[in-house]
Every structure is written in structure tokens, then in C-alpha cells.
Amino acid sequence: MQPTQAPLPQSGLAPTRKRSLPATSANDLWAIVQAGRWFRALPPELVQELQRMARPRFLAPGEWLFRRGDAPCGIYAVARGSLNISGTASLQEQTRTALLTLVEPPMWLGEIALFDGEPRTHDAHANTACALLQVPIAPLRDWLDVHPHHWRSMALLLTDKLRASLTALEEQTVLPAPQRLMCRLVQMAQGHDQWADRLRTHRELAVSQEQLARMLGLSRQTTNQILQDLQQAGWLQVRRGRLEVLDLPALRDAAAFGQTRAPTG
Structure with a gap:
């Protein structure tokens, strides 16, 4: 069955204070992210570096995190709220949006571009008010190149997503x-x-x-x-x-x- 047509969220939204989130510090966000299975298993050295590089980022409902084709700007940990991951396609005069999944705490996203440096494959925008931690890709990649044994931890984040995607594909098919x-x-x-x-x-x-x-x-x-x-x-x-x-x-x-x-x- 073809994905149903859905209105696209507005892009280019200016930051707003009306995000329906309580006052949140970086420490509050890390307390949520640290409860995640992948992050909990990381070597202390990598944990320290991610925390050093990361900056909080807040999105209002409907605000874009990135669009398909955008240059990669970071990997993200979702600490509060949820993100829609979707793709759009044009068929004649119609534009259709396929909603692939919702990304919720304590999940990470954006790691594909960390490995291949290619543009974003899908759209990501806030389903609800969101609080995230953003780790910029360029300095993270530079640090990993100097400490190559930590690339394995990043690869495990990628393979975990691959396993989940294959399971979802099988369920969708059978x-x-x-x-x-x-x-x-x-x-x-x-x-x-x-x-x-x-x-x-x-x-x-x-x-x-x-x-x-x-x-x-x-x-x-x-x-x-x-x-x-x-x-x-x-x-x-x-x-x-x-x-x-x-x-x-x-x-x-x-x-x-x-x-x-x-x-x-």
C-alpha cells in the first residue's frame, strides 16, 4: 500500500522559547542518555570525549533537525521528546511522505554520515518538543582517527540500527x-x-x-x-x-x- 499523503512541517522555523519542555541543563540531558544501552557500554575515554564535544539543542514541535540531502552536521542523542524520521517522493503533481519511525530517548541518530560523510538520507523533524545533545561530526571524526580503536564502538551503534531495520523489513513483508x-x-x-x-x-x-x-x-x-x-x-x-x-x-x-x-x- 502506498504511504498516505501528509502535510510537511514548515522548514526554517526560528528558535522559540515555547517548546513545552521544563528548564533543562546539559547534565539533566546526559542523565537520560547515560541510561541507554549503547552509551552505558562505552569506554570511559569515549564517554568523556562525547560529553566534552556535545552541546544541547532544543526543537519546537514541527521544527526541522535536518532534511534529506543536507550536509552532515552532527550525531544526536535524543533526551526528551521524539523525532519523526521520514522520506518524501514526488509523483507527477503529488508529494507523498513516508513516516519510517519515531526516534525517542535514549536513542542516537545521524551516525551513518559519520562513516561515509555523505548527505542525509532522510528528513528528521520534531514530533514533539525535543531536547537533544549534538556532537559535531568533523571534530568527532578527527578524534576517532587519532584513537582508531574507538571506531568499533561507533560501528556498534550503526549495526544495532541495521539489525532493527532488517527486523522491521521482515515484519513489513511477512x-x-x-x-x-x-x-x-x-x-x-x-x-x-x-x-x-x-x-x-x-x-x-x-x-x-x-x-x-x-x-x-x-x-x-x-x-x-x-x-x-x-x-x-x-x-x-x-x-x-x-x-x-x-x-x-x-x-x-x-x-x-x-x-x-x-x-x-
């Missing part, structure tokens, strides 16, 4: 729509397995029905029907612009077996 949707909800509730504490989960998911439909290549109607089935089973509560997971173990089991209704009897 799983029926209800199971695919449940798998995505479980992944989001588990923080895409990015927390060092694997038991850490999210009860509320900042994702709308429309966003889910676009990420999974489903119609809005199909997505709504599946969510209503999950709500009727007592595993999920559909709210305006977000979803509340009521029973993650049951939802996880249902995703594994493709079952959208609670067992009876």
Missing part, C-alpha cells in the same frame, strides 16, 4: 497487519530495547493512529479497527494523539502469536 501493529507497539513500549535496564518500559506512547498507519503502510480505517480490538481486549487504551498500554505482557504475547483478542473461557 506479518499480517494486526501482528505487525502489535509488534510496533511492543517495541515502542520497550523503548526499542535501547534502555540499559531491559525491564524499563513506557505506559504512554506519544503516537497517533495516523502516525501508526503511516509507519506501517496501513489505512487509517484498518489501524483504527485493530486498535479498537486491542482496546476491547483490555490491553490498550486509545486516547487523543496517544496510546496507553494497559497490559504489556498480554500485548507482547499477542504480538508473538498474532492474536488481537483476549482468550475466552
Whole structure:
């Protein structure tokens, strides 16, 4: 199914103080990022260098982080809020946007360009008010070239994304729509397995029905029907612009077996 048409966010937005985020220091942001599985495993020397180079960056909802074709300017750690990763294509007089994923704390992005130096492959803009830590690519690459044994740690960030992408591609190809949707909800509730504490989960998911439909290549109607089935089973509560997971173990089991209704009897 073709991705649904969606309005593009406005580019070139000026910085604004109305970001719906509380006052945040760099230390507050690092406290969140340090709870991530990849960052927690880094050698102390690399941790120290990333913290030395990084600068906080704040985005208002809808504000661009980068666009496809932009020159690489950094790698980023998401500490608060979420980013849309999307791609656009023009077909005759129509422009269509495919929403690939949402990037949430404590995930990193932008590392592909660290390795190949090529322009950005996709668009990234703020789904909600965001707080990030930006590490500029040029000085980071220079430092890694002087300390080449740390390139392996950066490669592990890249391969982790590759594994997740291959899993998503397989699910998109072979799983029926209800199971695919449940798998995505479980992944989001588990923080895409990015927390060092694997038991850490999210009860509320900042994702709308429309966003889910676009990420999974489903119609809005199909997505709504599946969510209503999950709500009727007592595993999920559909709210305006977000979803509340009521029973993650049951939802996880249902995703594994493709079952959208609670067992009876």
C-alpha cells in the first residue's frame, strides 16, 4: 500500500522559547542518555570525549533537525521528546511522505554520515518538543582517527540500527497487519530495547493512529479497527494523539502469536 499523503512541517522555523519542555541543563540531558544501552557500554575515554564535544539543542514541535540531502552536521542523542524520521517522493503533481519511525530517548541518530560523510538520507523533524545533545561530526571524526580503536564502538551503534531495520523489513513483508501493529507497539513500549535496564518500559506512547498507519503502510480505517480490538481486549487504551498500554505482557504475547483478542473461557 502506498504511504498516505501528509502535510510537511514548515522548514526554517526560528528558535522559540515555547517548546513545552521544563528548564533543562546539559547534565539533566546526559542523565537520560547515560541510561541507554549503547552509551552505558562505552569506554570511559569515549564517554568523556562525547560529553566534552556535545552541546544541547532544543526543537519546537514541527521544527526541522535536518532534511534529506543536507550536509552532515552532527550525531544526536535524543533526551526528551521524539523525532519523526521520514522520506518524501514526488509523483507527477503529488508529494507523498513516508513516516519510517519515531526516534525517542535514549536513542542516537545521524551516525551513518559519520562513516561515509555523505548527505542525509532522510528528513528528521520534531514530533514533539525535543531536547537533544549534538556532537559535531568533523571534530568527532578527527578524534576517532587519532584513537582508531574507538571506531568499533561507533560501528556498534550503526549495526544495532541495521539489525532493527532488517527486523522491521521482515515484519513489513511477512506479518499480517494486526501482528505487525502489535509488534510496533511492543517495541515502542520497550523503548526499542535501547534502555540499559531491559525491564524499563513506557505506559504512554506519544503516537497517533495516523502516525501508526503511516509507519506501517496501513489505512487509517484498518489501524483504527485493530486498535479498537486491542482496546476491547483490555490491553490498550486509545486516547487523543496517544496510546496507553494497559497490559504489556498480554500485548507482547499477542504480538508473538498474532492474536488481537483476549482468550475466552
